[in-house]
Amino acid sequence: MTLRGAFTALLLSTALSAQTQSPVFSTKVEVVRVDALVTDSGRPVLGLGPADFEVLDNGVPQAVEFVSYDQIPLNVVLAFDMSESVAGERLAHLRSAGTAVLAGLKRNDQAALVTFNNQIMLGAALTGDLGPLREAIEDVAGVGDTSLVDGVYAGITVGESDAGRALLIVFSDGLDTLSWLSSAAVLDTAKRSDVVVYAVSVGKVKADFLRDLASFSGGRLFELEKTANLSATFVSILEEFRQRYLVSYTPRGVSRDGWHRLEVRLKGKRATIKARPGYLAGPG
Amino acid sequence: MRRVLLLAASIVIVNAPSHARSRFDISSQNTVAGPERGQRAPIKAESEMDARLARVERWLKAVLHHKPGEPDDAAREVNGWSNSELRSLWIDTNVVVKLIRNPKAASFSIRAEGQSRSQDVHYAPADFARLRALACAADGQIGAGAIVESPRCLETLVFGRLDDELRDLARHAHASKQRGDDNYVLRRGAILEADVAMLLPHNSEPVASSGGPAPDRFRMHLADGQGTAFRQVAIHWELARMLLDFVKPSGADRAAPGRDDMVRDWYRATASWMQDREDYDDMHLDRARQIFPADPVILFLSGCQREVYAAPRIQSAVRSAVAPPGTIFGIASDRGELHHAEDYYRRALAAGSSLPELHLRFGHVLLLLEHEADAAQQLRVALEREGDPLLRYYGQLFLGAAEERLGHGDVARQTYREAAALYPNAQSPHLALSALARRLGDRATALAEMHIVFELQHADSPPDDPWWTYYRSQARNADDLLESLWRPFLTEVDR
Numbered sequence: 013m014t015l016r017g018a019f020t021a022l023l024l025s026t027a028l029s030a031q032t033q034s035p036v037f038s039t040k041v042e043v044v045r046v047d048a049l050v051t052d053s054g055r056p057v058l059g060l061g062p063a064d065f066e067v068l069d070n071g072v073p074q075a076v077e078f079v080s081y082d083q084i085p086l087n088v089v090l091a092f093d094m095s096e097s098v099a100g101e102r103l104a105h106l107r108s109a110g111t112a113v114l115a116g117l118k119r120n121d122q123a124a125l126v127t128f129n130n131q132i133m134l135g136a137a138l139t140g141d142l143g144p145l146r147e148a149i150e151d152v153a154g155v156g157d158t159s160l161v162d163g164v165y166a167g168i169t170v171g172e173s174d175a176g177r178a179l180l181i182v183f184s185d186g187l188d189t190l191s192w193l194s195s196a197a198v199l200d201t202a203k204r205s206d207v208v209v210y211a212v213s214v215g216k217v218k219a220d221f222l223r224d225l226a227s228f229s230g231g232r233l234f235e236l237e238k239t240a241n242l243s244a245t246f247v248s249i250l251e252e253f254r255q256r257y258l259v260s261y262t263p264r265g266v267s268r269d270g271w272h273r274l275e276v277r278l279k280g281k282r283a284t285i286k287a288r289p290g291y292l293a294g295p296g
Numbered sequence: 297m298r299r300v301l302l303l304a305a306s307i308v309i310v311n312a313p314s315h316a317r318s319r320f321d322i323s324s325q326n327t328v329a330g331p332e333r334g335q336r337a338p339i340k341a342e343s344e345m346d347a348r349l350a351r352v353e354r355w356l357k358a359v360l361h362h363k364p365g366e367p368d369d370a371a372r373e374v375n376g377w378s379n380s381e382l383r384s385l386w387i388d389t390n391v392v393v394k395l396i397r398n399p400k401a402a403s404f405s406i407r408a409e410g411q412s413r414s415q416d417v418h419y420a421p422a423d424f425a426r427l428r429a430l431a432c433a434a435d436g437q438i439g440a441g442a443i444v445e446s447p448r449c450l451e452t453l454v455f456g457r458l459d460d461e462l463r464d465l466a467r468h469a470h471a472s473k474q475r476g477d478d479n480y481v482l483r484r485g486a487i488l489e490a491d492v493a494m495l496l497p498h499n500s501e502p503v504a505s506s507g508g509p510a511p512d513r514f515r516m517h518l519a520d521g522q523g524t525a526f527r528q529v530a531i532h533w534e535l536a537r538m539l540l541d542f543v544k545p546s547g548a549d550r551a552a553p554g555r556d557d558m559v560r561d562w563y564r565a566t567a568s569w570m571q572d573r574e575d576y577d578d579m580h581l582d583r584a585r586q587i588f589p590a591d592p593v594i595l596f597l598s599g600c601q602r603e604v605y606a607a608p609r610i611q612s613a614v615r616s617a618v619a620p621p622g623t624i625f626g627i628a629s630d631r632g633e634l635h636h637a638e639d640y641y642r643r644a645l646a647a648g649s650s651l652p653e654l655h656l657r658f659g660h661v662l663l664l665l666e667h668e669a670d671a672a673q674q675l676r677v678a679l680e681r682e683g684d685p686l687l688r689y690y691g692q693l694f695l696g697a698a699e700e701r702l703g704h705g706d707v708a709r710q711t712y713r714e715a716a717a718l719y720p721n722a723q724s725p726h727l728a729l730s731a732l733a734r735r736l737g738d739r740a741t742a743l744a745e746m747h748i749v750f751e752l753q754h755a756d757s758p759p760d761d762p763w764w765t766y767y768r769s770q771a772r773n774a775d776d777l778l779e780s781l782w783r784p785f786l787t788e789v790d791r
Contacts, residue, residue, distance in 0.1 A: 095520045096519060096520050097519065097522070130761070130764050131752070131753065131759050131761075132723055132727070132749055132750070133753045134750035134753070156520075157521070157609065158520055158521060162723075162727055165727065165730070165731060166746060166749070169734070169742060170746070173743055186520050186521050186522055186612070187522075187608060187612035187616075188521070188608050188612075189521040189607075189608050189609035189612065190608075190609070190763075190764060192693075192723075192724035192727050192763055193727055193728070193731055197731050197735075200735060201734055201735070204734070204735070216616060217522070217612065217616060218615065218616075295735065295736045295737055
């Protein structure tokens with residue numbers, strides 16, 4: 013979660029200009045965006061508007077100004093572990109899964125590829141041209157150690173580099189062995205960002221960092237023993253993300269800096285809501 | 297690029313070895329003919345005990361012929377012996393060196409590293425006589441030009457069981473004594489065993505408890521932070537350490553390895569080699585510290601090893617590994633290992649070390665323990681004294697992190713930039729600058745710094761971040777230390 017200024021608000025306004033809702037944002041206020049998955053008995057609840065949501069920021073009710081559902085183009089960042097353990101069948105499955113995500117993108121969506129082993133590499137910057145991305149995914153190969161934390165940071169940064177809803181899909185089959193950045197520092201970044209992280213961890217490792225990361229960003233961690241169904245997992249992530257609402261409000265009645273605890277509810281309706289538990293604002 | 301990490305664990309042996317009590321028919325004690333150099337014949341034996349004693353003989357000849365630092369035929373022959381054979385060798389050479397130090401000894405109690413109890417080892421009289429003959433040769437008591445000082449060796453001489461090679465060994469051992477060093481087989485045996493461990497491919501077998509008094513050695517291979525294999529491996533390092541325990545410095549009347557420069561240099565060089573090759577062995581430095589409790593280099597390397605053990609790649613592997621029953625890793629939690637490292641670094645400083653790198657690594661450990669102000673102080677000491685760009689890079693990077701956590705963003709930014717200037721192809725300073733900017737709300741700079749990271753993949757020269765090798769860079773002089781260790785022995789060979 014982050015506080016975005018006039019720039020984000022204006023872009024949101026532009027993106028929704030063709031919609032029935034025409035929210036007007038002040039260019040001098042900061043807007044909080046909360047990505048929320050609303051389900052009832054496991055099925056997504058559709059057709060909700062601003063009046064249906066209740067948002068509490070540090071316990072203070074906020075006026076929801078804008079709700080979007082599947083209207084803002086996605087920025088999907090794939091962050092793939094390319095350490096030496098990703099080889100053979102596992103690598104083939106990962107390539108297929110990445111390609112499956114690209115196949116699920118819609119017009120105006122963008123995607124990027126970040127890989128990490130010792131080195132952090134940008135396989136492809138955010139682009140709507142999927143050809144180079146497919147090539148980049150085909151070119152990946154595992155070697156070296158795992159800079160998972162650094163790689164996640166790079167993925168978040170790439171996700172934030174463009175307006176739109178950012179989904180970061182992290183794949184790793186191991187634990188971090190080489191990052192310079194600490195997991196605490198990158199979790200701090202995640203708390204300041206509105207990039208939603210879905211992580212896929214393969215193997216018998218305790219994916220504590222990825223679990224915390226997914227939790228703080230409002231995403232989800234998938235822990236798999238094998239990669240045979242990796243494509244289905246990746247596609248389900250994309251589908252689930254598309255079913256999320258983007259709820260926006262301008263914080264009022266709360267201090268600007270520090271940790272903001274968030275609660276998102278539906279007014280008068282039974283539902284399960286998955287959203288980030290809070291956000292961090294101001295310099296740390 | 298595959299990295300292999302090795303960890304030794306210990307296993308408690310509770311049963312006395314049955315094979316150590318086996319009897320041997322004296323009629324089978326034939327002299328083993330000296331084979332041609334480079335064409336070492338297989339050991340022929342009429343019983344298990346015969347084979348054991350023949351192996352001791354062959355080992356002594358390998359000590360004689362081995363050229364330090366070379367994976368020669370002598371080293372290859374020793375490397376070809378099974379773990380079981382080496383365990384027997386460990387017991388029998390232990391007895392041989394005890395006989396060298398005390399020719400009157402008639403009973404032997406042996407305790408391997410990591411074992412809590414000693415065990416008695418018994419030989420049949422004929423076997424024991426043969427071992428004594430080998431001990432006499434190894435001690436320089438028998439052979440052309442040698443003076444027979446011990447009546448017991450005189451008896452052996454009368455038996456005439458030694459072939460030309462063993463007599464040659466005895467002559468060299470005697471000459472060494474004449475030069476004032478009564479440790480010919482001990483020093484060269486340790487060099488041989490270390491060379492086998494370092495220079496030749498490791499032999500390994502499935503894990504199994506030997507049930508004998510000799511040590512067992514287990515190794516876990518690691519790759520990418522996960523254990524990939526658990527094997528039982530040869531005990532060459534254990535043999536080497538056991539031999540050096542009996543070193544008697546010039547002028548001493550008993551074994552005192554802690555007063556011997558070669559033993560100290562051996563531990564320094566081999567421990568450095570292990571860290572450089574990421575081939576870790578707890579017991580190696582444990583023994584080194586027992587012998588040299590105040591040696592600043594050994595304390596420094598002990599701190600480095602514990603710092604490595606605290607690193608994610610080791611912690612994650614140990615957490616995910618299932619060790620064989622009866623074995624232990626001897627690795628604490630990350631914070632526990634950091635505290636061990638801190639303790640060793642403090643002791644190294646107290647021992648008078650003036651190494652700037654000690655302050656650097658001590659500072660890094662303090663940083664990880666969240667003592668940022670103390671860390672910054674140590675890192676500044678290191679930077680004031682250190683001119684090596686590699687160590688300055690580490691120092692600037694760590695100091696930047698300490699200053700960042702102390703809330704000194706401007707200072708942190710400056711030190712990160714200095715690190716980046718030292719290694720323009722390194723990504724870590726730019727990651728640090730990006731995260732710092734992101735935390736302070738400067739997204740543009742955060743992104744710009746990440747673009748620098750991404751551009752490194754397209755640079756003319758390949759990315760090179762010393763951070764990737766931090767955990768073994770303390771041992772970057774390992775090969776030089778080994779060359780220095782081998783040099784006097786090579787001169788002796790030439791002579």
